[in-house]
Amino acid sequence: xxxxxxxxxxxxxxxxxxxxxxxxxxxxxxxxxxxxxxxxxxxxxxxxxxxxxxxxxxxxxxxxxxxxxxxxxxxxxxxxxxxxxxxxxxxxxxxxxxxxxxxxxxxxxxxxxxxxxxxxxxxxxxxxxxxxxxxxxxxxxxxxxxxxxxxxxxxxxxxxxxxxxxxxxxxxxxxxxxxxxxxxxxxxxxxxxxxxxxxxxxxxxxxxxxxxxxxxxxxxxxxxxxxxxxxxxxxxxxxxxxxxxxxxxxxxxxxxxxxxxxxxxxxxxxxxxxxxxxxxxxxxxxxxxxxxxxxxxxxxxxxxxxxxxxxxxxxxxxxxxxxxxxxxxxxxxxxxxxxxxxxxxxxxxxxxxxxxxxxxxxxxxxxxxxxxxxxxxxxxxxxxxxxxxxxxxxxxxxxxxxxxxxxxxxxxxxxxxxxxxxxxx
Amino acid sequence: xxxxxxxxxxxxxxxxxxxxxxxxxxxxxxxxxxxxxxxxxxxxxxxxxxxxxxxxxxxxxxxxxxxxxxxxxxxxxxxxxxxxxxxxxxxxxxxxxxxxxxxxxxxxxxxxxxxxxxxxxxxxxxxxxxxxxxxxxxxxxxxxxxxxxxxxxxxxxxxxxxxxxxxxxxxxxxxxxxxxxxxxxxxxxxxxxxxxxxxxxxxxxxxxxxxxxxxxxxxxxxxxxxxxxxxxxxxxxxxxxxxxxxxxxxxxxxxxxxxxxxxxxxxxxxxxxxxxxxxxxxxxxxxxxxxxxxxxxxxxxxxxxxxxxxxxxxxxxxxxxxxxxxxxxxxx
Numbered sequence: 001x002x003x004x005x006x007x008x009x010x011x012x013x014x015x016x017x018x019x020x021x022x023x024x025x026x027x028x029x030x031x032x033x034x035x036x037x038x039x040x041x042x043x044x045x046x047x048x049x050x051x052x053x054x055x056x057x058x059x060x061x062x063x064x065x066x067x068x069x070x071x072x073x074x075x076x077x078x079x080x081x082x083x084x085x086x087x088x089x090x091x092x093x094x095x096x097x098x099x100x101x102x103x104x105x106x107x108x109x110x111x112x113x114x115x116x117x118x119x120x121x122x123x124x125x126x127x128x129x130x131x132x133x134x135x136x137x138x139x140x141x142x143x144x145x146x147x148x149x150x151x152x153x154x155x156x157x158x159x160x161x162x163x164x165x166x167x168x169x170x171x172x173x174x175x176x177x178x179x180x181x182x183x184x185x186x187x188x189x190x191x192x193x194x195x196x197x198x199x200x201x202x203x204x205x206x207x208x209x210x211x212x213x214x215x216x217x218x219x220x221x222x223x224x225x226x227x228x229x230x231x232x233x234x235x236x237x238x239x240x241x242x243x244x245x246x247x248x249x250x251x252x253x254x255x256x257x258x259x260x261x262x263x264x265x266x267x268x269x270x271x272x273x274x275x276x277x278x279x280x281x282x283x284x285x286x287x288x289x290x291x292x293x294x295x296x297x298x299x300x301x302x303x304x305x306x307x308x309x310x311x312x313x314x315x316x317x318x319x320x321x322x323x324x325x326x327x328x329x330x331x332x333x334x335x336x337x338x339x340x341x342x343x344x345x346x347x348x349x350x351x352x353x354x355x356x357x358x359x360x361x362x363x364x365x366x367x368x369x370x371x372x373x374x375x376x377x378x379x380x381x382x383x384x385x386x387x388x389x390x391x392x393x394x395x396x397x398x399x400x401x402x403x404x405x406x407x408x409x410x411x412x413x414x415x416x417x418x419x420x421x422x423x424x425x
Numbered sequence: 426x427x428x429x430x431x432x433x434x435x436x437x438x439x440x441x442x443x444x445x446x447x448x449x450x451x452x453x454x455x456x457x458x459x460x461x462x463x464x465x466x467x468x469x470x471x472x473x474x475x476x477x478x479x480x481x482x483x484x485x486x487x488x489x490x491x492x493x494x495x496x497x498x499x500x501x502x503x504x505x506x507x508x509x510x511x512x513x514x515x516x517x518x519x520x521x522x523x524x525x526x527x528x529x530x531x532x533x534x535x536x537x538x539x540x541x542x543x544x545x546x547x548x549x550x551x552x553x554x555x556x557x558x559x560x561x562x563x564x565x566x567x568x569x570x571x572x573x574x575x576x577x578x579x580x581x582x583x584x585x586x587x588x589x590x591x592x593x594x595x596x597x598x599x600x601x602x603x604x605x606x607x608x609x610x611x612x613x614x615x616x617x618x619x620x621x622x623x624x625x626x627x628x629x630x631x632x633x634x635x636x637x638x639x640x641x642x643x644x645x646x647x648x649x650x651x652x653x654x655x656x657x658x659x660x661x662x663x664x665x666x667x668x669x670x671x672x673x674x675x676x677x678x679x680x681x682x683x684x685x686x687x688x689x690x691x692x693x694x695x696x697x698x699x700x701x702x703x704x705x706x707x708x709x710x711x712x713x714x715x716x717x718x719x720x721x722x723x724x725x726x727x728x729x730x731x732x733x734x735x736x737x738x739x740x741x742x743x744x745x746x747x748x749x750x751x752x753x754x755x756x757x
Binding site for chain 1: 526573608
């Protein structure tokens with residue numbers, strides 16, 4: 001199959017391209033940006049006039065729930081949701097049941113995803129066996145099976161010696177380690193940010209220091225071991241500042257932020273709104289602004305969905321008993337583009353944070369529109385003004401606090417490996 | 426969904442009380458109306474509380490997910506004085522331990538045609554949650570949810586204060602002890618500020634004062650004598666024994682040395698200051714017995730006023746949806 005996408009504005013931050021350029025696809029790959037190669041005949045053309053053509057999005061943090069939690073989502077439902085959201089590459093988290101900590105687990109995910117052909121599903125395997133923070137995973141075997149990172153998922157490592165060894169062992173095999181920084185003692189069973197709203201509503205709080213203490217510790221261990229550490233889902237301004245300083249000191253450390261952290265604050269839990277129960281918790285306006293600043297200056301190179309689909313029962317309880325998380329695949333692009341509307345990022349920067357930014361953190365050859373690379377493409381209509389209706393989400397999880405929010409820019413086409421996997425009617 | 430954010434799920438369209446979940450968002454007029462209604466129940470000469478037929482034939486359910494004999498008993502007495510039928514469910518020991526969800530429990534009890542739930546739960550927000558999911562004709566009264574709110578306790582405390590200090594506006598009130606974990610303190614602070622007192626103070630070590638406590642509308646004191654100076658009302662909070670294990674305090678002994686109320690310490694307060702405690706009290710931890718049993722203590726009055734205040738809240742909520750039903754009937 002050969003496809004030409006004609007007449008659109010093409011933005012490819014990795015190659016510093018922004019202009020009216022056509023794109024040509026042969027089979028699974030991009031063959032040319034701009035003029036078609038000699039003799040190229042398009043069997044199909046997509047008229048993208050007035051539209052914006054960008055690389056398919058790369059989301060390095062999504063819980064896809066399979067195996068084990070299929071009432072919340074399956075690889076099929078969640079990759080369909082990804083396609084609708086313009087996402088073509090996902091890195092799934094290992095906190096499934098069983099935990100992804102053997103080559104067979106990785107092969108299961110990869111085989112299922114290849115069969116579905118909706119999106120590229122890569123894996124972050126468990127840093128320790130069964131995510132228990134005790135014994136190291138078989139990193140060499142996991143790497144050979146194709147995992148792209150190691151992760152502690154949402155289980156903080158309590159033992160600093162285990163963390164040190166895990167970082168050293170991962171570094172032996174040149175693997176990036178994803179850490180969710182959280183000091184479990186300071187977390188103390190909290191469910192929201194320890195601040196004015198927690199104080200008023202009497203909800204058990206999680207202090208900012210639960211994160212910053214862990215970031216400081218992890219940075220010290222990163223420096224000591226030389227391991228490549230990537231901080232997942234930062235939520236505080238203090239963490240962003242420490243990460244900026246560490247990068248200035250040339251440590252190989254990076255970080256990401258969940259899209260919702262750039263828009264919501266502790267104030268949004270008012271009225272015990274369990275849809276805003278997330279981990280790490282929504283913090284203050286000052287934290288949100290500091291995170292926005294860190295995204296703008298590149299300290300934080302990736303914006304993630306931190307996709308956590310849930311069945312309705314998970315949120316239908318008194319607030320502290322609800323499960324944290326937002327179904328985020330279908331709002332990742334919209335929330336990122338909203339940062340452009342709000343003057344936080346340029347359009348090019350915004351697109352970089354959800355394409356080449358996350359891809360480069362893991363050395364992945366995606367999130368860019370170069371000839372020879374897989375044809376993973378997202379086309380969106382920047383003039384399409386739409387309102388989010390959670391019941392229309394393709395994800396099995398309809399848990400979103402963005403119900404009724406209005407957005408500019410909606411995905412019209414998603415191509416994965418040269419195949420049209422989503423087309424808005 | 427707008428109602429989630431303005432906290433008004435407890436009011437009906439006419440501003441009447443539909444549920445009683447928190448003091449937050451209620452007007453001074455409404456709080457005063459609760460106090461005045463309670464007065465009408467409390468002040469029949471010769472008898473402490475009169476029995477009235479207001480809720481005859483109606484079913485009120487005590488839904489307690491957390492044990493509390495004292496609070497449950499006063500709610501039960503209040504309901505019976507209003508001639509209602511009362512069902513008692515101690516859910517912690519029955520359904521939820523068998524895996525039934527809170528919503529399942531709720532639906533089952535609704536099927537028994539109960540029109541009011543009096544809910545106590547160990548999670549903040551549980552009463553809001555139940556009110557959001559309750560059938561249209563059902564009122565929810567919060568009898569304590571986690572650390573969040575215990576509005577009937579706060580209102581009976583306001584009632585007690587007003588008995589002794591008829592005008593709230595000049596009052597300075599000190600609340601002493603474990604503010605962090607106290608739903609009673611949160612509700613008292615809101616009620617006192619809504620009723621327009623001059624100053625609310627909280628007194629305790631930093632480990633027991635919540636982050637950003639000033640945003641609640643209080644002045645924070647760490648020294649008891651400073652905190653008690655010139656106050657009209659002293660409210661002592663119960664100290665849970667578990668607080669020692671959580672590294673919040675070194676010992677009950679040191680706590681009493683620093684924050685225990687004695688007659689000597691009380692001297693800096695106004696000469697006519699009253700002393701309150703929501704109970705149950707730890708003698709020799711929060712308070713010396715000579716204060717608890719002394720002339721300034723109004724602790725036992727608090728208990729007896731509790732019935733009248735709960736009658737007031739129950740009858741106001743039931744009144745509200747009774748009129749709501751009539752309106753609906755007229756429209757159809």
